[in-house]
Amino acid sequence: MEGLLINSIKKFFEKDRFANSLGIKLVRVEPGYAETKMEIAERHLNAINIVQGGAIFTLADFAFAAASNADGKVTVGINANISYFKASKGKVLIAKAREVSGSKKIANYNVDVFDENNDLTAQLSLTGYVKEEKIDFNK
Amino acid sequence: MEGLLINSIKKFFEKDRFANSLGIKLVRVEPGYAETKMEIAERHLNAINIVQGGAIFTLADFAFAAASNADGKVTVGINANISYFKASKGKVLIAKAREVSGSKKIANYNVDVFDENNDLTAQLSLTGYVKEEKIDFNK
Amino acid sequence: MEGLLINSIKKFFEKDRFANSLGIKLVRVEPGYAETKMEIAERHLNAINIVQGGAIFTLADFAFAAASNADGKVTVGINANISYFKASKGKVLIAKAREVSGSKKIANYNVDVFDENNDLTAQLSLTGYVKEEKIDFNK
């Protein structure tokens, strides 16, 4: 995919105010694949001082959203399943979303979440519904 | 449960800096049950202008965390499954977490998420692992 | 719904040779709701002598299939999540499937599985995709 379009896609997803407000960055995106990154800060912790499950989920869900919408067809999540494997170590979390199967109306993604040691800390499988609406990335 | 202890439990969960920073309030809590509430603002929206899935997930996950830890035994989420039913209407979301089954080591919860019209917009089932560690709510 | 149609629907689902071969009966069915029943026998047990997870899953999945197809539109499962709560007691298992939400293309169901003591032994949430195809129950 050419760089100009990739830049437009990235710009579009910067409009995700929720991901933005959590400090999540879209590192890489193309149709069917995306990576996101979050530097862990105090504001991501829960009452027992580990990264809140919702922060990990959001990091992964944003990677899924970018990867599944990058072809310009609006895809909305209808189901997501997350398994947490271990408490994350270090100061950064990275999520990698990859399409495992897709039909005209349904898209299936897996997302792996790694910590600073490159240990797999969580894994998600997500199901998206592909709508008729299109996204114009150049607007 | 007496009011003093409930207040200590609420105070403890205010230390969830992630939920806090999203504007999520713990409205009600007792062992096995909790309600959380979020006033929807611009910062909760994604790039296609609906509430980000991660915001809905966090609202529900926080209700689960409060309900499942309220007996003072540390319970950590090991799996969560979320289904999104419809885009939410109005300015507020409410999550209600309820224990459906529990053994010594495993706790199972369902969470319903309602919008301002009291429509069910999402539903989660969560599995928690009960650790040996205890929480001292009076510290 | 009138009895004649209900009978046609039941007859149609008797063509589920898999459910049939496991001894699963469709006890009740209408659009959006169904109950199935299985008398537990030696052939449903696994190597550690409890009911195999796949037998419980099939009982529930068949209830979902009947309830979600009973309006005559072909609905296929795209995702299912099952949580097992406790080993079942007694000689019979009953599954009750109920629609929790539905749109034109997506149907969401919950299924509760009860044992002979009426204890909840497992719970599922299932997502179905509604196809254009129709079922003619009178054929």
Added chain:
Amino acid sequence: MEGLLINSIKKFFEKDRFANSLGIKLVRVEPGYAETKMEIAERHLNAINIVQGGAIFTLADFAFAAASNADGKVTVGINANISYFKASKGKVLIAKAREVSGSKKIANYNVDVFDENNDLTAQLSLTGYVKEEKIDFNK
């Protein structure tokens, strides 16, 4: 792992009467990995003439059970999530279960299900709870 022990493990899982009665074979097993195989017959079909979801689930669940119990510690499934990608083609289905993460008490597995064309038709993630009980494969 030496052949003698592998043979004892296989023999043990032949006691899964449910998998057996469906014609499911345990093709390969070692701690953390297993493959199962099912030749599709009329008895595996549902009312709309495709392989019943419960048959696919059982094939995968049996691979998980074999792989996760092969170290001799009883592991029971507490949660499973299945996504169906496409109707299977051909006369055989193969499931491959692999451990993705494990702690002392919790085991996480992924299972891929392939059809005769080697197309991925379904995928599962499963969570198991490791009990204190041991299995004696030589009994």
